[in-house]
Every structure is written in structure tokens, then in C-alpha cells.
Amino acid sequence: MRLPTKGEPLIPQRIVLASAAGLVSALLLGACGSSNDNASGTSPGSAAPAASDPATSAPAAGGNSSSGNMAVTAMVRAKAMKGMGSVVTDDKGMTLYRYGKDRPAPSKWTCAGSCTQTWMPVIVDDSVQASGVEKSLLGTVHRNGMKQLALAGWPLYRYVGDTKAGLMNGQDKDKEWYAITPSGNSVMTD
Template sequence: MSRHRIALVMASGVASALLLTACGSSSDNSTNTGAVAPETSAPAGTTAPAAGGTSTASSGTGHMVSTNMLMSKAMSGMGTVVTDAQGFTLYRYDKDQVNMSMCTGSCAETWMPVMADGTPQGMGVQAKVGVLTRDDGMKQVTLAGWPLYRYMGDTKAGEMNGQGKNGTWFAVTPAGKKMAASG
């Protein structure tokens, strides 16, 4: 690993530790079990996933999420879509190509690339789960070869606010196809 990446991973670890320390002293009503998650490595500029299998981070290329599990979920009145381990809807972009992401820069700030945390697995998905290497060297999760994203406008699990956005963004089905536009 290059010195630059080692420094970024170490800085990420220190920042995570400080964040966890700050969170532990907050006075909100969240539950802290005191359990420590096993140490896992994450790509530079990201954080290792929480026990739920998904984490969110910022980097020079925009926001990213990482996951190790894709799951199928029936959405009321919409059909079945693929979600990450936390239940957030995953999308594909019509301007992408199989095994090539075209969403970079400001696009990746709104449509967060789903980065691989180890070897991603699929539960209830029929298409092949894979990984591609983005131009920045990061490993992005794919389904049937299509790069996957999470929409910044989905603020809680089960939302599909990105469905059909700009006529190019669609929730992905367990077969790796784009969900038909509603309407």
C-alpha cells in the first residue's frame, strides 16, 4: 500500500475514533450498547461499515457509501427493488455502461457510489453481484455489471425519491434491470 493510502487510512481511523468519542458523550436519546465492531479495512477516504453493513463517508470525489450486502425488498405498490444492508434503495444510471461508471464529481455528491466493503454478497438477488474499479481506484459494487448508487434525497430506509429522476436514474431490480418509470 502506498504511503499516501496508509496515511489516509490512518487519518480516517483517527477521525472515526474522535467521532465515536464525541458520539459517546452526546446527550441524545440514542442507544449505545458499548459493543465494539470488529476492525475491518475500508478504502481510503471511507469508514469501515457499522454492524449493519453500510457506512457513509465523504472524499475528494464526493460522498460514498460502502456495503457488503445487497438485498431484495418489496416496495408497496412499486415491486421489488435492491437495497443495501440498511434498507436504502439502490439505483442505476442510464449513462453508465456495464462495468463503467460515468457518475463522477458533482454527480457523485448527489448519487453516492456504493463502494465494496470486501466481497459484496447478494441475498434475494438473481443477477451477479460484482465490483468494478472506478477511475479514482475505488471499488464500486455492481449488479449485472451495472454500477450501483444511493440517492442523497433518500433520507430513510424504504424511500425511492430517486426513481425516474431526470429520466436517467432508476431503482434496480433483483435481476439487475432498471425499474420501470412510474406514471
């Protein structure tokens, strides 16, 4: 190895080029890993039925942990809301919503990126318990390596503006977001 002459950089060009190539490769691989994994459940084209993602077993350990802005839910239940009828809430009593731009059959989520800062996908482990919600209507949609809970095929979300149990501040937002009933219908307002 020779010593650099006056004016030559101290780091050989090969190392700089190799480092740059490695950085570009890492960025490209990272972009590939964050692809829009919007495949549905375990059967192509539909939400995973409760039989393939049992809704009757106990919640997995750590069922209330969080993954970024997506808290893991262990239970859903029907709750009567004044003037709204029965809506579905999570294990903390937070109202769950469906998005009008999503599709129930096949289950497909469209809220991504900054949308998930306001509308947080309801993530579940391997199973979720249900009270007052038909278990056969529960399923999941794959979302970037996680399972998003779906009801009657509709992917479910929480609204960031619901700061405590029993609130429905996300109801009728942008004429696209509605609380969901135990049968999977949206709660429509006058």
C-alpha cells in the same frame, strides 16, 4: 553568502523559484493521481464476476465506514416496494439505483464530480453478502482506487434525497435514474 543590499528581497530568488517549481509539480502530480480510474473489475471490459470478488463471504471489518460521500456497503437485499415490485437495497435498507448513461457491458460509470454529491456510488470492500439477489450478477467496477458495486454490470448508487430506509425519491429522476431490480433491470414507472 553575502547580505542583501537595500531594495533586494530577503529571500534569495533561487529558493523562491525552487518553491514555485515544487508547488507546480505537486499540483500536477495531484491532478494525475485523481485521473478518471474507470477501468472495470478484474477482467478487462466487464464487471468483476462474483468469483473474483466473492459475494458470499462475510463483510470485511469496518464494513460500514465511509470514504467521503461514499459509504461502504456490506450487504444487498431484495425488498418489495409498494407499487414497484422488488427492488435492491443496501444493508441499511436504502434503495439502490442505476444510471441510464452508465454502461453495463463493459461496466462503465459516468457519474463523477458534482454528480456524486447527489448520487453516491455504492462502495464495497472485498466482498458483499446478498439476500434475494443473484450472487452471480454481482461484481465491481474500479472507481478511483475503490470498488463500486455493480449488479448485472450496472454500477450502483444511492440517492441523497432518500433520507431513510424504504424511500424511492430518486426513482425516474431526469428520466435517467431508476431503482434496480434483483435481476439488474430498471424499475420503470408509467
